[in-house]
Amino acid sequence: MAILPPIRGDGTPTDTVPVQEGVPKIHPGGQGEFLDKIEPAEELMELNMGPQHPATHGVLRLVLSLDGERVRACRPDIGYLHTGFEKSFESHTYQQCIPLTDRMDYLAPPINNFGFALAVEKLMGIEIPLRGQYIRVIVAELSRIASHLIWLGTHAMDLGATTAFMYCYRERDQILDIMEWISGVRMMTSFIRVGGLMADVPSEFVSMVKAFTAAFPQRVDEYEGLLTSNPIWRQRTIGLGVMDAATAIGYGCSGATLRGSGVPYDVRKAQPYSSYDHFQFDVPIGIRGDVYDRYLVRVREMREACRIIDQAIAGLPGGPVNTADRKVMLPPRAELDNSMESLIHHFKISTEGFRPLPGSCYSAVESARGELGFFIVSDGGNRPYRCKVRGPSFSNLSALSEMVKDEMVSDVVAVIGSIDIILGDIDR
Amino acid sequence: MGLGSSDLGDTEVGPGGAALGQGELALGLVSRTLGPDEFEVSWDRAQATLTIPIGRLLEVATALRDDPATAYEMPVTMTCVDWPERDPRFDVIYLLRSLVHNDLARLCVRAGENTPVPSLATLYPGLEWHERECYDLFGLTIIDHPNLTRILLPDDWEGHPLRKDYVSFGEPVAFTHNLEWALSPQDRPEYLPGAVRGSVERA
Numbered sequence: 334m335a336i337l338p339p340i341r342g343d344g345t346p347t348d349t350v351p352v353q354e355g356v357p358k359i360h361p362g363g364q365g366e367f368l369d370k371i372e373p374a375e376e377l378m379e380l381n382m383g384p385q386h387p388a389t390h391g392v393l394r395l396v397l398s399l400d401g402e403r404v405r406a407c408r409p410d411i412g413y414l415h416t417g418f419e420k421s422f423e424s425h426t427y428q429q430c431i432p433l434t435d436r437m438d439y440l441a442p443p444i445n446n447f448g449f450a451l452a453v454e455k456l457m458g459i460e461i462p463l464r465g466q467y468i469r470v471i472v473a474e475l476s477r478i479a480s481h482l483i484w485l486g487t488h489a490m491d492l493g494a495t496t497a498f499m500y501c502y503r504e505r506d507q508i509l510d511i512m513e514w515i516s517g518v519r520m521m522t523s524f525i526r527v528g529g530l531m532a533d534v535p536s537e538f539v540s541m542v543k544a545f546t547a548a549f550p551q552r553v554d555e556y557e558g559l560l561t562s563n564p565i566w567r568q569r570t571i572g573l574g575v576m577d578a579a580t581a582i583g584y585g586c587s588g589a590t591l592r593g594s595g596v597p598y599d600v601r602k603a604q605p606y607s608s609y610d611h612f613q614f615d616v617p618i619g620i621r622g623d624v625y626d627r628y629l630v631r632v633r634e635m636r637e638a639c640r641i642i643d644q645a646i647a648g649l650p651g652g653p654v655n656t657a658d659r660k661v662m663l664p665p666r667a668e669l670d671n672s673m674e675s676l677i678h679h680f681k682i683s684t685e686g687f688r689p690l691p692g693s694c695y696s697a698v699e700s701a702r703g704e705l706g707f708f709i710v711s712d713g714g715n716r717p718y719r720c721k722v723r724g725p726s727f728s729n730l731s732a733l734s735e736m737v738k739d740e741m742v743s744d745v746v747a748v749i750g751s752i753d754i755i756l757g758d759i760d761r
Numbered sequence: 762m763g764l765g766s767s768d769l770g771d772t773e774v775g776p777g778g779a780a781l782g783q784g785e786l787a788l789g790l791v792s793r794t795l796g797p798d799e800f801e802v803s804w805d806r807a808q809a810t811l812t813i814p815i816g817r818l819l820e821v822a823t824a825l826r827d828d829p830a831t832a833y834e835m836p837v838t839m840t841c842v843d844w845p846e847r848d849p850r851f852d853v854i855y856l857l858r859s860l861v862h863n864d865l866a867r868l869c870v871r872a873g874e875n876t877p878v879p880s881l882a883t884l885y886p887g888l889e890w891h892e893r894e895c896y897d898l899f900g901l902t903i904i905d906h907p908n909l910t911r912i913l914l915p916d917d918w919e920g921h922p923l924r925k926d927y928v929s930f931g932e933p934v935a936f937t938h939n940l941e942w943a944l945s946p947q948d949r950p951e952y953l954p955g956a957v958r959g960s961v962e963r964a
Contacts, residue, residue: 585887
């Protein structure tokens with residue numbers, strides 16, 4: 334199912350497992366049914382959930398207004414992880430900002446590098462060679478899988494299924510090994526730089542990635558075998574945390590949170606960047622907009638990411654990975670010995686960086702959580718005058734109060750898990 | 762100096778950019794709604810920025826969202842850019858996306874510290890948090906907001922950190938090798954953290 338341009342709401346769903354009618358549900362009905370018959374409380378009870386609650390995935394505090402066990406209102410309180418990245422950007426040169434971006438969405442750092450690098454490249458009007466673009470895609474999709482694996486493991490563990498956690502971490506570790514092999518670091522890689530990559534990939538990279546993608550689809554089958562048809566899992570998630578398409582769009586949701594509600598919007602399809610239009614992949618969408626649909630969408634996305642990686646590895650071209658623009662990327666070491674000009678460029682880049690022309694641009698990538706956008710304003714200096722990060726989790730979390738309204742308090746953790754928030758991305 | 766002061770034409774497009782000419786639909790609608798001297802349009806990196814008067818913001822945003830020819834239904838983000846030497850000092854930027862037409866509109870209104878900016882939270886519920894962020898980090902005055910409190914910083918925080926005149930960090934401790942650190946932010950060389958832009962360059 335290729336969708337270009339995305340059409341709101343009426344794409345065909347690619348639900349991997351058809352919903353079996355007649356499956357007993359807790360929501361609504363089941364054990365919650367008798368609670369609905371109780372007269373509404375005259376006074377709501379305020380309950381603090383977090384910021385140290387293990388199922389809030391970081392330091393998120395929720396103020397819940399409870400009517401018995403029912404959540405009548407939910408007010409997320411964020412900012413516990415605020416580190417002032419946007420202020421820090423203003424005092425770092427563009428290339429120095431890359432390690433800062435690593436630390437925002439800390440489960441998929443290369444995608445943050447990717448988004449920032451693309452925004453600065455758009456600001457400067459440079460394009461990197463095809464090999465660099467393909468390697469960026471491979472690294473980004475690998476980290477998308479790694480991030481989804483953490484989401485799946487922790488989401489399942491929040492609901493009491495501990496086995497999936499161990500399975501997911503096994504595969505994630507393979508991805509981190511690949512990251513370590515290409516960049517020297519397992520998580521905060523800073524591998525994607527403005528103008529290209531930290532370095533070309535080592536020769537073992539292709540075989541390592543091939544070995545991973547060859548085995549991975551069967552691994553996803555294993556996770557699905559644990560959860561997708563599991564009656565307990567289905568009872569806990571189907572019909573829970575429902576959000577319709579119009580609400581999701583109005584809140585600016587993106588990623589699987591939006592696609593679970595049936596809106597086939599994916600930045601990789603709508604505004605293809607870095608050669609994403611060279612690859613065949615589908616955009617899975619849900620039909621009910623509940624926790625289970627968001628689960629199906631992400632699991633299916635892992636398979637699609639695997640497909641993209643296979644195609645990118647098969648078509649990986651040769652040649653340089655970095656832009657030939659010497660004002661942006663350092664010249665190769667060998668050139669310094671016999672070119673005065675290279676030496677000057679080396680000195681200028683190392684001491685003061687580069688200076689984009691004045692102006693502004695917005696550029697977005699599809700991160701593991703949704704649309705990760707960078708709005709950069711340049712005043713012609715070597716540091717961003719203003720850099721606004723549009724974190725996908727920020728908008729997704731703002732819709733939480735809609736999703737948990739009138740749900741049971743014990744299901745709030747399931748809904749939080751299903752929108753896959755990263756507090757580093759929200760608080761920045 | 763401000764947004765749109767660049768002389769880059771609309772032919773400029775970077776690799777990260779999508780289609781040419783994002784925001785053309787919004788431009789068409791705004792030029793039908795507002796008179797020709799009421800708004801400015803500037804093209805930069807293939808994106809149109811529409812600078813509109815603050816009094817017409819609510820009306821224009823409603824039209825952009827509800828007109829099926831534009832259908833900018835998704836609030837992408839809202840932010841501020843601070844130009845302290847300019848009056849009014851803030852550029853308030855709204856990025857709105859149309860999923861149907863695959864287009865991105867960028868609206869800009871100019872606001873001072875005490876200019877009331879109408880809240881768009883009833884039109885776009887997703888902007889509620891973004892408006893709180895602008896209030897928190899820039900001290901933007903937003904009116905008719907359902908819950909205008911600080912969002913990222915503690916309630917008793919003083920100042921608005923993303924303003925250019927808010928010194929971010931850098932302890933003014935003087936050692937023999939870095940006496941410049943003891944200078945006030947205005948006199949501190951620009952390469953030091955916390956220096957005010959446009960301060961003294963190193964001789």
